[in-house]
Amino acid sequence: MLYYLFQYLDETFDLPGAGLFNFVTFRASMAFILALLFSTLIGKKIIDGLQKLQIGETVRDLGLEGQMKKTGTPTMGGIIIILSILIPAVLLGKLGNIYMILMLITTVWLGAIGFLDDYIKVFRKDKEGLHGRFKIIGQVGLGLIVGMTLYLSPNVVIRENQEVMVSSHVEEVNIKSENIKSTKTTIPFLKNNNLDYADAFYLLGENAQTAGWIFFVIVAIFIVTAVSNGANLTDGLDGLATGCSAIIGTTLGILAYVSSHVKYASYLNIMYIPGCEELVVFSCAFIGATIGFLWYNAYPAQVFMGDTGSLTIGGIIGVMAIAIHKELLVPILCGIFFIESVSVMMQTAYFKITKKRTGAGKRIFRMAPLHHHFQKGVECGIPSMLKKPANPIPESKIVTRFWIICILLAVFTVITLKIR
Numbered sequence: 001m002l003y004y005l006f007q008y009l010d011e012t013f014d015l016p017g018a019g020l021f022n023f024v025t026f027r028a029s030m031a032f033i034l035a036l037l038f039s040t041l042i043g044k045k046i047i048d049g050l051q052k053l054q055i056g057e058t059v060r061d062l063g064l065e066g067q068m069k070k071t072g073t074p075t076m077g078g079i080i081i082i083l084s085i086l087i088p089a090v091l092l093g094k095l096g097n098i099y100m101i102l103m104l105i106t107t108v109w110l111g112a113i114g115f116l117d118d119y120i121k122v123f124r125k126d127k128e129g130l131h132g133r134f135k136i137i138g139q140v141g142l143g144l145i146v147g148m149t150l151y152l153s154p155n156v157v158i159r160e161n162q163e164v165m166v167s168s169h170v171e172e173v174n175i176k177s178e179n180i181k182s183t184k185t186t187i188p189f190l191k192n193n194n195l196d197y198a199d200a201f202y203l204l205g206e207n208a209q210t211a212g213w214i215f216f217v218i219v220a221i222f223i224v225t226a227v228s229n230g231a232n233l234t235d236g237l238d239g240l241a242t243g244c245s246a247i248i249g250t251t252l253g254i255l256a257y258v259s260s261h262v263k264y265a266s267y268l269n270i271m272y273i274p275g276c277e278e279l280v281v282f283s284c285a286f287i288g289a290t291i292g293f294l295w296y297n298a299y300p301a302q303v304f305m306g307d308t309g310s311l312t313i314g315g316i317i318g319v320m321a322i323a324i325h326k327e328l329l330v331p332i333l334c335g336i337f338f339i340e341s342v343s344v345m346m347q348t349a350y351f352k353i354t355k356k357r358t359g360a361g362k363r364i365f366r367m368a369p370l371h372h373h374f375q376k377g378v379e380c381g382i383p384s385m386l387k388k389p390a391n392p393i394p395e396s397k398i399v400t401r402f403w404i405i406c407i408l409l410a411v412f413t414v415i416t417l418k419i420r
Contacts, residue, residue: 002091003027021092024260024277028253031088032284039084039292043077047296047303050074055122073301076118077293078309082111084289085316089282097278098155099323102146103316109145110228110315113138114307121306129307139228139315143221146319150220151181151213158182158325159272160194161265173269175262183212185325186270188332188416193269195328223327224318230337231314232307233344233369238299240371240399244336244406245313246290251333251410252320253283259324268417276324286316299396333413336406343370374398 003021010018020026051074085107093100117130150156157179164172187195197219198212235241258264260277290313296302305313317334321327331338347368355361365373377392 001095003094024257024280027092028280028284031092031281032288034088034091035084035285035288036292037288038087039080039289040295043080043084043292043296043303046080046083047074047077050076050303070301070304073304075122075304075306076115076308077297077303078111078114078118078305078307078312080296080303081289081293081305081309082107082312084292085282085285088285088288092285093281094278097275098149098153099276100278100282102149102319102323103279103282105145106142106315106319107312109138109142110312111308114309114311117307117311135311136225139225139311140221142315142319143224144217146224146322147217147220150323151217155275156181157274158184159262159274160184161269161271163269173266175266175272179274182271183209183216184271185328186417187328189419194271219327220322223322223330224315226341227318227321227330227334227337228311228314230334230341231317232310234337234340234371235305235310236369237371237375237395237399238301239294239297240402241310241313242290242294242297242305243399243403245317246287246294247403247406247410248317248333249283249286249290251413252317252324252326253280253287254414255326255329256280256283256320256324259326270417271325273324279320279323283320286313299399329413329416332409332416335409336402340369340371343373344368371398371402 006015006018006021009015010022055074055076086104089100089104089107095101113130113135117135120126121129159179160176160182162174162176164174183197184194185197187193196212197215198209200215201208201211204211231241231245234244256276256279258268259270259273260275260280262272265272293303293305293309297305314337318327318330321330321333343365346364350364351361366376367373374393375395375398
């Protein structure tokens with residue numbers, strides 16, 4: 001909204017300073033500051049309101065250190081994150097940009113699903129919340145919307161990077177001049193780093209491109225569902241999911257910026273994506289909102305985000321990665337979310353298999369997701385990770401170590417653009 005206002009003032013009245021809103025870096029910086037201020041200043045009032053409404057967390061006794069002290073801590077704090085993202089994005093973004101529209105829909109869509117889940121838990125006293133199948137339907141529905149929009153919208157195009165070879169060495173990388181619809185994505189580590197989903201269906205001849213788009217939509221559905229649920233599972237310790245999301249959001253913002261800039265895209269040998277610079281504005285609002293929320297969510301937490309926040313931030317991360325054609329980097333970038341999800345699947349599968357075979361289910365980890373396994377107590381060396389521990393690891397130390405790992409994964413994700 002402010003972008004259009006100041007554009008009008010600049011063109012009509014030549015207002016000094018109004019032209020600043022034409023620069024993505026300025027609007028992104030303002031989005032970060034506004035989101036950070038809103039989440040910290042207004043967030044406190046929202047927390048007080050949640051306390052007055054007695055919207056507190058019901059904690060089951062799982063034998064974890066300091067766990068029962070969290071009983072009654074306000075939940076549904078994801079409202080703070082959602083509002084802190086939406087307000088700066090709407091004020092400072094180009095609302096006609098297809099990527100900005102997708103991100104706004106994602107935020108509202110998953111925010112509504114998470115809010116409904118928390119509402120059932122808190123007000124209807126149903127610990128199970130919204131039934132799992134309805135969550136999946138909502139996530140699959142969003143993935144379908146995202147995939148089909150990127151497929152059908154004429155505004156979603158790329159300009160492919162083309163290597164100029166001299167004596168079997170890459171002399172330079174040029175960005176082609178024509179905009180094309182493409183199912184290509186960036187694949188890490190390989191020299192020819194553009195992977196076209198349609199190539200997997202070359203036997204279909206003329207129908208290969210259509211099959212590639214169908215497969216792309218399926219990938220979009222999987223990524224949105226997986227990352228959203230991964231963030232939800234990671235949200236088990238004070239500040240864990242929030243801090244990791246801020247780190248991941250920063251990385252995606254960097255990737256979106258270089259993908260929207262012809263010279264940087266050429267230097268890094270990645271495809272140029274016209275219009276995706278608005279994702280930089282949105283990602284900065286996302287970063288500011290999560291950092292501001294961390295002010296209250298860090299150990300000991302004054303508020304929990306609940307599914308209102310965790311499902312939303314996971315979905316945002318997944319959709320943004322798909323939009324900039326970096327979805328194959330998600331397993332690296334979102335490694336914390338990935339390993340947390342895998343630990344739950346391994347624990348559940350192993351328990352069911354051993355129960356069926358022996359009549360008594362066994363467990364791989366002391367507790368899943370993985371952060372609770374360390375909270376129960378385990379030495380940090382890999383050989384001893386699954387052994388019976390002597391002392392529990394403090395919650396704050398687990399969170400900090402997970403943040404450090406997340407930072408290393410984020411750096412490695414960016415480095416993969418040059419490691420080929």
